[in-house]
Amino acid sequence: MSIYMIPCPIVEEHIDTIPESTLKALHALNHFIVERAKTARRFIKRSDHPTPLQEIDIFELNKHDPWEGLNEYLSKNARIQDIGVISEAGCPGIADPGSRVVSWAQEHNVPVIPLVGPSSILLALMGSGFNGQQFTFHGYLPHDKGKLVKKLRWIELDVQKNGSTHIFIETPYRNKSLLTTTCSCLRPGTLLSISIDLTGTDQEVKTLPIKQWIKKDAAFLHKRPAVFCIGR
Amino acid sequence: MSIYMIPCPIVEEHIDTIPESTLKALHALNHFIVERAKTARRFIKRSDHPTPLQEIDIFELNKHDPWEGLNEYLSKNARIQDIGVISEAGCPGIADPGSRVVSWAQEHNVPVIPLVGPSSILLALMGSGFNGQQFTFHGYLPHDKGKLVKKLRWIELDVQKNGSTHIFIETPYRNKSLLTTTCSCLRPGTLLSISIDLTGTDQEVKTLPIKQWIKKDAAFLHKRPAVFCIGR
Numbered sequence: 001m002s003i004y005m006i007p008c009p010i011v012e013e014h015i016d017t018i019p020e021s022t023l024k025a026l027h028a029l030n031h032f033i034v035e036r037a038k039t040a041r042r043f044i045k046r047s048d049h050p051t052p053l054q055e056i057d058i059f060e061l062n063k064h065d066p067w068e069g070l071n072e073y074l075s076k077n078a079r080i081q082d083i084g085v086i087s088e089a090g091c092p093g094i095a096d097p098g099s100r101v102v103s104w105a106q107e108h109n110v111p112v113i114p115l116v117g118p119s120s121i122l123l124a125l126m127g128s129g130f131n132g133q134q135f136t137f138h139g140y141l142p143h144d145k146g147k148l149v150k151k152l153r154w155i156e157l158d159v160q161k162n163g164s165t166h167i168f169i170e171t172p173y174r175n176k177s178l179l180t181t182t183c184s185c186l187r188p189g190t191l192l193s194i195s196i197d198l199t200g201t202d203q204e205v206k207t208l209p210i211k212q213w214i215k216k217d218a219a220f221l222h223k224r225p226a227v228f229c230i231g232r
Numbered sequence: 233m234s235i236y237m238i239p240c241p242i243v244e245e246h247i248d249t250i251p252e253s254t255l256k257a258l259h260a261l262n263h264f265i266v267e268r269a270k271t272a273r274r275f276i277k278r279s280d281h282p283t284p285l286q287e288i289d290i291f292e293l294n295k296h297d298p299w300e301g302l303n304e305y306l307s308k309n310a311r312i313q314d315i316g317v318i319s320e321a322g323c324p325g326i327a328d329p330g331s332r333v334v335s336w337a338q339e340h341n342v343p344v345i346p347l348v349g350p351s352s353i354l355l356a357l358m359g360s361g362f363n364g365q366q367f368t369f370h371g372y373l374p375h376d377k378g379k380l381v382k383k384l385r386w387i388e389l390d391v392q393k394n395g396s397t398h399i400f401i402e403t404p405y406r407n408k409s410l411l412t413t414t415c416s417c418l419r420p421g422t423l424l425s426i427s428i429d430l431t432g433t434d435q436e437v438k439t440l441p442i443k444q445w446i447k448k449d450a451a452f453l454h455k456r457p458a459v460f461c462i463g464r
Contacts, residue, residue, distance in 0.1 A: 005358045005359065014253065016251060016252040016253040016256070017251045017253050017254075017348045018251055019248060019249045019250055019251045019252075019349075019350075020248040020251075020252075021246065021248040021249045021431075022249075024248075091354060091358055092358065093357065093358040093359075093360075093361075093364045094354065094357060094358060094364040095364055095365050096364070096365075098358075098364070099358075099360075099361050099362060099363060099364050100361075101361075102358070102359065102360065102361035103361030103362070103439070104361075105361065106360070106361045106425070106438070106439035106440075107361075107439075111437075112359045112361070112437050113359070113435070113437075114354075114355040114356075114358035114359040114427075114430070114437065115355075116249045116349065116350040116355070116431065117251075117348065118251075118348040119351070119354055121354075122323060122326065122346075122351055122353075122354055123346040123347075123348070124346075125325065125326060126237045126323055126324065126325040126326060126330075126331075126334070126346035127237065127325075127334065127344045127345070127346040128325075128331075128334065128338070129325075129331050129332075129333075129334035129335030129336075129337065129338045129339075129344070130331060130335070131331060132325045132326040132327055132328070132330070132331050133327050133328075133371040134368075134369065134370060134371050135368070135369050136366075136367070136368040136369075136396075137366065137367050137368075138366055139365040139366050164368075193338070195346075198346075199253075199348065203345070205343075205344050205345075205346065206338070207335070207338035208338075
């Protein structure tokens, strides 16, 4: 049988960001491994899945130990039926624990079928205007101030030297603090792109030099999901 | 006005990999900047665009000098109408010259709206089972054998040390040679994932250690579009 990697909307109600080909694959599945059961159920329901929700089998990954129980579930189920993997928002296996399911499948010779859908990382890169021929996604940068400044300066140097783009995220309530630190330690001419509420109705993608970000009130970022890019 | 980044199918006939939200944006546009006019016209036609093809304005980016004429076209048009950007396959601005249009727009305060669609880079990462929390896309690796081997060994070391995933591509007729070199210079236990014909009917995503790739006849890769990932 096969493992299907099913992207879900970034903004929950925008089901029209999921291609027909992905919805078709979703509707053929009745077994799912998910990052969070509540969100996954809402997505499955909103997609007009033909099976009643209570007949759908959902295995929720343990937030603290994604392997816990997973091996057993896969050994029991992956040989007899197709399984879909759904993450909290966007593409499973990217910036979430979904890749563990795939590594199991690859090791046990179970076919893996990745499906098309929204990725805030890619949308932010597309909207930045930065080099998309070479880029790195860092996930979260260090929280320790000293380490964060060191990392940001290393990124700035790499942009200057090699022209590659660097992408990172932060939990929304820390966005303001991340922007303040970034503005305080990078050169005035360095370009920073910030994407907020991607695929949402209030979506904004803005690329400006640090000297212009400094002048802005960082409040616009507060508690809104954002992706940061540094590049040229 | 705004610049819309419009993804197109990776496999031309699979228009169902494009979400409804992206098709809706596409159908509201009559001006496009494209990587290749012929492919873009076929995509626009296949999408059931409401405007007759001969009334649609298409500006083709110069393959050798993407800036040639672009500045003039944008200065003349981007203030008076919405413009869509379409690349050869997948997401514009990623691994293609489309980012030049966006950098112009960001500099001139023209809003940029990135739209959801297929990316072979992301699909390959989702299917690999490798770490999706930290990854680098390299585009093409060096063609010089010595430099290629050095780069591959550097990648292998980074995977071992930091656990990040490295993604790269090659022109299809060189895939076989890239696989042979990769197998000859990396350790037997290092994991390599190869994705071929993504979103196509013959799609394959396979992650194996080098010692198993060595045994395979590389002919299966010949002239088929592929994405390579090294990770763990």
